[in-house]
Amino acid sequence: MTTAANPQMPPRLLMGPGPINAHPRVLQAMSMQLVGQFDPSMTAAMNETMALYRDVFRTDNEHTLLVDGTSRAGIEAALVSLLEPGDRVLVPVFGRFGHLLVEIAERCGAEVHTVEVPWGEVVPDDAVEDAVRRVRPRLVAAVQGDTSTTMCQPLAGIGEICRREGVLLYVDATASLGGNPFETDAWGIDVASAGLQKCLGGPSGSAPITLGPRAVEVIEGRKHVEAGLRTDDDRSRGTRIASNYLDLAQVMDYWGQRRLNHHTEATTMLYGARACAQVLLDEGLEASIERHRLHGAAMLEGVRGLGLEVFGDVEHKMTNVVAVHIPDGVDGDAARTAMLEDFGIEIGTSFGPLHGRVWRIGTMGWNARRDAVLTTLAALEAVLRAAGVPVTAGGGTGAAREVYA
């Protein structure tokens, strides 16, 4: 057997829109040795993980489990399991990840309608309500926090509209869960999914998901389509789920009381996902949200203290990420490279209409910390000064310190 060492990765402080540095306890959990798929200790770990994520998602949903893939796998599992070809879907779009929901729903064969607002805003409830009444969708699919714009879509009103109009509601809470208020049951959300790599302080690769009774009924109702029935009229209800890997009917049977065999559990990711929830709940969900609020506010005031202009409707911003306009005359990518090469700090670029216009700076998960915020602001000050931007010495860290005072 080899005893050669693993190649080491460089030390980085990841202050972009995610992924972020994983909490050390999560990394420790992911170095634990494996047990078998149906070992009693594995069953206990799965049940414990389900219970922990019920608390994280604020739900009593029995079917609260992990999809073995990145947050995008969780999104696709929800949509491919809920949607049948020809179903109408309404997507409130306020950034890149709304467009992703559109694309995935289209690939499921759905008829997708959108209600869009400019980047930097959120979608008003009445616009959603009008669209629901016009389109009569089977499902509203919404993003809570879209890192592309930093906006945090209010969901309580959309939940009310969906309940009143008899429409299913799916929410992608990847970027926001654990660092912003999220109420699966109180807001009437039928399915919500997330990832570990944002406020949950873990690596990408596991997608926590929760399914309420209305969603479970829809998904279970598709199970009667047996193997070999390839003659289905694919415009009818009861079509077979087009994926095996992301078939939530099977995944629920695997995680549930019956514990039927499906895929081979990604045990190391399960250990990581469990540790993420344990770290979060040991701190307390409210305390975690408050910590994200505090350090997000410090970063916001800090970048303003550096003279930078913040993008978008700050009243509706996620706690855990801020987008700042790149000052005139500054090469945004060169500045990011200087942050990385000279300080080991990553901040984010941006996409679509914001490409080249803003940097995105995150304060989330384990990195929602005072030292991480102040270090990032100090480094950014140095980089801006070197780029010729007139910066008040200590303007960023000073403004952040006032938030902490």
Add this chain to the structure above:
Amino acid sequence: MTTAANPQMPPRLLMGPGPINAHPRVLQAMSMQLVGQFDPSMTAAMNETMALYRDVFRTDNEHTLLVDGTSRAGIEAALVSLLEPGDRVLVPVFGRFGHLLVEIAERCGAEVHTVEVPWGEVVPDDAVEDAVRRVRPRLVAAVQGDTSTTMCQPLAGIGEICRREGVLLYVDATASLGGNPFETDAWGIDVASAGLQKCLGGPSGSAPITLGPRAVEVIEGRKHVEAGLRTDDDRSRGTRIASNYLDLAQVMDYWGQRRLNHHTEATTMLYGARACAQVLLDEGLEASIERHRLHGAAMLEGVRGLGLEVFGDVEHKMTNVVAVHIPDGVDGDAARTAMLEDFGIEIGTSFGPLHGRVWRIGTMGWNARRDAVLTTLAALEAVLRAAGVPVTAGGGTGAAREVYA
């Protein structure tokens, strides 16, 4: 921040058909801190991983990469990206995982034909050839090693048939890769996928996959179907790939020179997958296969030395797993429980027509070791004796020692 400890899992020696214990170096790699998705060190790690898996798969294929999910995600990525609704597929079925290929191909909308043999046998080349000429499939999808029966399907002949007949060939090498000869290029295989949790000595959750030029051409040819084109006649060529997450056209663009954004990389699984290949190639692929052959032979002779009868066509058995008939009068599940509870050793149950009839015992990855083989045989002797089976004292370990002598 919490400093509470992670719950520990019990120590287990996993000698079933997989998952098995991960190599310590792999676990160490998976506790490394993260870097950003587009960090130069991440790009280097991805390129290195691609190069390593080219050697593991024995291929020059540029597009050799990881799908972020379990081995089943790799299978589905291959089939959903290659197959269009109405395509004819031929699946040689000799166990449970052949049936899985059938099911996934059906969910892709393919017209699936099979050529089946009884469990414990492999499919003869001429049966495949006859079926290919009769069915004229677009794709032959075959399993190499099916752990449900322990059989290892010969593939060189099937590759020749596919090349001669102009048919694409996909192979699921999950259970066999690294412990049995596998030749992507020499055997004319267009796409092969695997997992880490068998002979590669890692945890489930990452699916190495390699795509040859004929497959790449098919998949790239589907990219022109742009978002929003929902009016395609889905019996025609050039339909949109039904999945976003498992769309190998996008995944190739993400891993390739263009490095276009797709999902957020499951970095910890990438570290693990890279370490698996490094461990394997540090030992040497030939040496690893020989090690699996040696310890598999020792286990085979060992169980025979205990008086157990081996299931199936031993000439066509995988090196890394053996199925043994449960002796008359022995409660198979009770014996497995005794192995686990009294000795911390997991051996496997079985499925389908073999359920309750055989145990499956693996010697793979890190656990293809002399001490693991002898310990398992000693424990099994004790459990059989306690169950009232007449066993020659030291019959198992003695026979295994002779293989090692």
